[in-house]
Amino acid sequence: MSASPARRAIVIASICTAIGVAIAAGLGIWQLQRLAWKQDILARIEQRIHADPVRPDALDQQIQRGEDVEYTRVKVRGYFDHDREIHIYAPGPEGPGWQLVTLFKESRGRLYFVNRGYVAESRLADAARPQGEVDITGLLRPYNRRNAFTPDNDVTGNTWYWYDYEAMQRYVYETWQQRNAVNIFPDVIEQEAVSGMYPAGGVTILDIPNNHLQYALTWFGLMLALIGVYAVWLLRQLRER
Template identity: 40%
Template sequence: MAERAAIKGGRGRAVLAGCALVACLAVLLSLGTWQMQRLAWKERLLADMTERRHATPVAIEAIEQVKREGGDIEYRPVTVTGVFDHGRERHFLATFNGQSGYHVYTPLQMADGRFVFVNRGFVPFDRKEPQTRREGEVEGVQAISGLARDSLAGKPSALVPDNDLAKNIFYWKDLSAMASSDGIAPEALVPFFVDAGAAPNPGGLPIGGVTQFDLPNNHLQYAMTWYGLALALVGVSGLYIWRSRR
């Protein structure tokens, strides 16, 4: 009787162990497959970025039309003309060539009265305030060439700090908050950013052309890690079963 119970208990444990093994293997394989799918997506994204950034620039109205139709506007070359309102600069915490500082987002008022926030480029920490770089506060009508950048729907991560509107320091690019803190009504706002190109500004600041193109692409490495763990799990389990039977 006791022997039967022991045999039955052993079979039960074996079934549970087998189910746990299959479940773990399924999770590892699914994670590896997901990373391969992410790899394909990232490669398409990088290819699209390369193709778009070398396309012929179009007027900002054409980019607006693409966005209204639900198209992807990211990294599309664009031109826009208007007058900078330097008194409404917004500052986004950033790094450039290993140096910490800010990207300067300045509303550009177009001929129709609407505003588009232009990322004019990078300034070091000690040049945050406009009075420290008066030469770069260009006046009059300016023709800007750059890249369209879409706004974010929300904070990208819980780890990202909240924007500090009182100190005019943004940790994530909240277009609505930038505009509202500047007193710009939604109907007077172009619903995306423009990253200015690398054309030099008087006095050298802000440093333009700060758009990042080198997106991390480690998905193949991650996929191989998950598949490797799955293979190791099969190998260890097989060795255990072989030794148990012996």
């Protein structure tokens, strides 16, 4: 093997290997940064879901300061309006059923959508529908959006598959004029489970994946494998010279 082609092959291989190593290392470091970011989010969620619930005044102050309030525990006093109860399809421990979303009129006048929990389809009529002034506690969650596989909501039949915030407002109020005259809070309250109460509250799923460490190790492993392959190849090239 002539010196010039061999040297050229080594240079090209070295450049390609260096580029590959840099990319793999960069992606591995990026995944470690994402890991730290995700761990911070999970720690904040864990702190919020176990914190004492905040009242509407304190919640308003957090929002005015521009703070993120997702997963914040809140406690509000007011009245449920069961006249336009929204049924969101949901499988559950008793089979197909619904999550009941009900308009809640807080004592100060603010309106919330409250996800009261799961009820089996066969027991929909058995669900408790509290009357009069009550206190509720729950977690604030943004309205989930549909994905490519989510069916269309059947608003007329009150069969929903996802939170369509605008359609929900139209559903609970007969006209746009009425809807525009009120302020429905932009996050839903997912009510906590209440002992002996049906529907079964506490529908929040906190199983948030955190696979960034595995991704980082994968990229660093590929980087080391690339270096190893290059080293073996380079030694063979040098021995042949």
